[in-house]
Amino acid sequence: MKKLFGRKKKEKLKNATHINMGGVYVLGVMYVIFMVVLIAVQANVRYTIRADRLTLLPREELAKLKTEQLERMGSSFQTIQNGQSEADGTASQTEQDTLQEQEIQPVTDEAATQTEQDIQQKQDVHKDTLLVIEEGDAGSEKAQKLYIPVFSQMKIDFDVCTAEAFEPEMIPEYDKIVLAITHYPLLADTIADLKVWVKQGGSLMIAYPPEVSGSYQTLYEILGIKDSGDTTLVEGLHFDKNFMIGGTAKDYYIIDAYDCSLGLSITDDCEVYIRSTDEYSVPLVWRRKAGEGTIVVDNFGILEKAYRGIHCAAYSLMGDYCIYPVINGAAFYIDDFPSPVPGGDGQYITRDYNMSISDFYSQVWWNDIYELAKKHNIYYTGLVIEDYSNQVSGEFVRNREVRRFQYFGNMLLRSGGEIGIHGYNHMPLVLENFDYKDQYDAYIQWPSVEDMRNALDEVLDFTHDLFKDEELLVYVPPSNVLSREGRELLNETSIRSVAAVYLSTDMAFEQEFEVSEDGMINCPRITSGCVIDEYMELAALSELNLHFVNTHFVHPDDVLDEDRGARLGWAKLYKNLCSYYDWLYKVSPKIRNMTGTELAAAVEHYDLVEVNRSFADDKLTLKLDNFNGENWMLFRVNNGEKLLRVRGGGFDEVADGLYLIRCLKDEVELEIYK
Numbered sequence: 001m002k003k004l005f006g007r008k009k010k011e012k013l014k015n016a017t018h019i020n021m022g023g024v025y026v027l028g029v030m031y032v033i034f035m036v037v038l039i040a041v042q043a044n045v046r047y048t049i050r051a052d053r054l055t056l057l058p059r060e061e062l063a064k065l066k067t068e069q070l071e072r073m074g075s076s077f078q079t080i081q082n083g084q085s086e087a088d089g090t091a092s093q094t095e096q097d098t099l100q101e102q103e104i105q106p107v108t109d110e111a112a113t114q115t116e117q118d119i120q121q122k123q124d125v126h127k128d129t130l131l132v133i134e135e136g137d138a139g140s141e142k143a144q145k146l147y148i149p150v151f152s153q154m155k156i157d158f159d160v161c162t163a164e165a166f167e168p169e170m171i172p173e174y175d176k177i178v179l180a181i182t183h184y185p186l187l188a189d190t191i192a193d194l195k196v197w198v199k200q201g202g203s204l205m206i207a208y209p210p211e212v213s214g215s216y217q218t219l220y221e222i223l224g225i226k227d228s229g230d231t232t233l234v235e236g237l238h239f240d241k242n243f244m245i246g247g248t249a250k251d252y253y254i255i256d257a258y259d260c261s262l263g264l265s266i267t268d269d270c271e272v273y274i275r276s277t278d279e280y281s282v283p284l285v286w287r288r289k290a291g292e293g294t295i296v297v298d299n300f301g302i303l304e305k306a307y308r309g310i311h312c313a314a315y316s317l318m319g320d321y322c323i324y325p326v327i328n329g330a331a332f333y334i335d336d337f338p339s340p341v342p343g344g345d346g347q348y349i350t351r352d353y354n355m356s357i358s359d360f361y362s363q364v365w366w367n368d369i370y371e372l373a374k375k376h377n378i379y380y381t382g383l384v385i386e387d388y389s390n391q392v393s394g395e396f397v398r399n400r401e402v403r404r405f406q407y408f409g410n411m412l413l414r415s416g417g418e419i420g421i422h423g424y425n426h427m428p429l430v431l432e433n434f435d436y437k438d439q440y441d442a443y444i445q446w447p448s449v450e451d452m453r454n455a456l457d458e459v460l461d462f463t464h465d466l467f468k469d470e471e472l473l474v475y476v477p478p479s480n481v482l483s484r485e486g487r488e489l490l491n492e493t494s495i496r497s498v499a500a501v502y503l504s505t506d507m508a509f510e511q512e513f514e515v516s517e518d519g520m521i522n523c524p525r526i527t528s529g530c531v532i533d534e535y536m537e538l539a540a541l542s543e544l545n546l547h548f549v550n551t552h553f554v555h556p557d558d559v560l561d562e563d564r565g566a567r568l569g570w571a572k573l574y575k576n577l578c579s580y581y582d583w584l585y586k587v588s589p590k591i592r593n594m595t596g597t598e599l600a601a602a603v604e605h606y607d608l609v610e611v612n613r614s615f616a617d618d619k620l621t622l623k624l625d626n627f628n629g630e631n632w633m634l635f636r637v638n639n640g641e642k643l644l645r646v647r648g649g650g651f652d653e654v655a656d657g658l659y660l661i662r663c664l665k666d667e668v669e670l671e672i673y674k
């Protein structure tokens with residue numbers, strides 16, 4: 001590009017001497033402009049800076065709001081133990097402090113009498129949902145780890161109760177009861193009352209396939225089950241109804257499929273939403289009217305984080321309506337970008353392009369990635385690595401070879417993107433107390449927090465020098481590994497958002513979409529790479545429906561790494577990536593494209609808002625606490641009604657009976673047309 005301009009310029013100047021002085025003057029001016037442009041490219045003057053559409057609250061204010069929320073939400077759901085309703089705390093999970101460690105406090109039999117008194121006292125406090133669990137049962141424990149965070153994140157008003165302590169008197173206290181138990185004989189004393197309650201208008205959900213017992217079979221009449229057999233294999237999901245965002249776009253297959261459902265036949269009056277793709281397909285999610293009430297059966301037994309959205313969607317079929325806050329954002333992070341030329345095996349680049357790794361990135365890879373962004377209006381967030389060194393102590397020397405950084409960095413910024421930090425080098429921020437379990441032979445731990453700080457300071461300063469307008473707010477941990485000490489350190493820098501991973505792998509730093517107590521915003525990445533396998537497809541589908549979010553990690557070095565598909569060649573990898581993007585924007589054209597910081601702001605809005613719902617006269621009124629200018633919700637209507645208008649906001653239908661609601665005021669009214 002520069003060479004070409006240089007040549008043209010010289011030719012024009014040569015010609016100019018033969019024309020006249022006016023022409024020389026004009027060309028002189030052009031020359032000066034030209035040089036300014038060239039210098040500007042080198043010196044990082046940005047021509048267009050896309051203003052962030054969402055901005056972050058100041059760190060201290062955010063930390064304060066989050067702390068206050070956690071104190072308030074301490075009683076967001078309760079379990080009843082020893083005769084008392086005990087606050088169990090919010091299920092909001094600060095990084096890695098997941099519900100696995102959170103004890104679900106049981107309600108004991110002995111406590112039942114006292115419990116009843118408590119309930120009597122709380123007659124006026126009508127709750128939305130009761131989750132009935134079974135202590136010490138592996139299936140129920142998995143279900144709790146899934147449903148409790150899901151309900152908390154949907155900001156549902158719910159209680160948790162053990163099957164042993166579940167008394168008939170408790171039933172009318174709730175609109176919805178979700179049974180997350182394996183052994184239904186535990187409910188021998190309540191099943192008859194549950195059935196009556198459903199027929200009178202209650203809404204009951206079976207949260208996962210239980211053990212078939214005489215007690216469970218007594219529910220078949222209202223569940224619409226004619227006959228049941230053994231557990232059965234589910235190889236994929238087929239959506240009979242277009243009720244989830246992206247559901248009917250294709251069939252979704254399950255990696256490492258296993259027997260996770262009950263083989264059964266159901267009555268014709270069941271509305272099947274999802275069934276298995278297998279030849280003799282099994283109904284996986286269905287809804288049925290039973291008297292005045294409704295039942296939902298979730299017969300899909302994979303209760304992992306990647307499938308949360310499926311179970312959230314099943315739950316949302318309970319009752320007449322369901323509304324919950326969502327993030328509404330799609331962000332794409334680019335690993336090690338800009339960085340020095342990555343090392344690695346360039347044989348597939350040589351095979352397909354016959355060029356150096358460096359030329360491949362500037363002439364092929366970036367063009368493709370850039371075009372893809374333009375096609376879908378994506379704003380990438382690139383994560384800087386200053387130097388591929390092994391250094392973890394001493395003075396961190398400034399990398400003076402900056403042309404590549406400037407070239408890619410400025411292109412990224414000019415296309416509306418953002419620059420964040422990955423590290424001085426690719427050594428994860430862990431100390432010598434961290435065990436790599438022999439998985440990363442090349443990685444060296446840092447001797448001290450001070451050394452980590454020095455390296456971080458260097459890369460922040462280096463990046464700031466190159467891109468003066470960038471605030472450097474986003475951090476992605478190298479190899480997704482981050483220690484508590486490293487995480488604490490980040491809060492002492494300009495970093496406001498940590499984007500690690502949503503789905504756990506061995507030693508990866510797992511996160512939820514949330515604000516931490518110290519004001520750091522967690523924006524985990526859900527999917528990655530150019531080989532989008534079935535697991536990632538389902539995770540992406542799931543998160544569109546739970547949080548209306550998509551976060552993807554682009555690895556420039558996929559083409560250098562056989563494990564990430566290098567052998568396929570860039571053309572094929574790129575095609576995969578294109579079809580993933582095409583799928584995303586086909587199924588969710590309304591999703592907001594964002595940089596990492598904007599997504600952090602969207603997570604902030606989503607996480608802080610508290611939702612009070614009230615329904616009367618075909619109107620659903622939402623009162624939003626901690627409202628900060630804008631919030632988004634997914635709203636499901638279950639009985640064929642239509643959403644007529646939204647006062648204080650707007651809406652779009654994103655699937656059949658599912659609306660994306662934009663709330664622009666702290667009080668929003670949804671008018672429903674029957």
Ligand SMILES: [Zn+2]
Binds near residue numbers: 335336422426478479
């Ligand atoms: Zn990296």
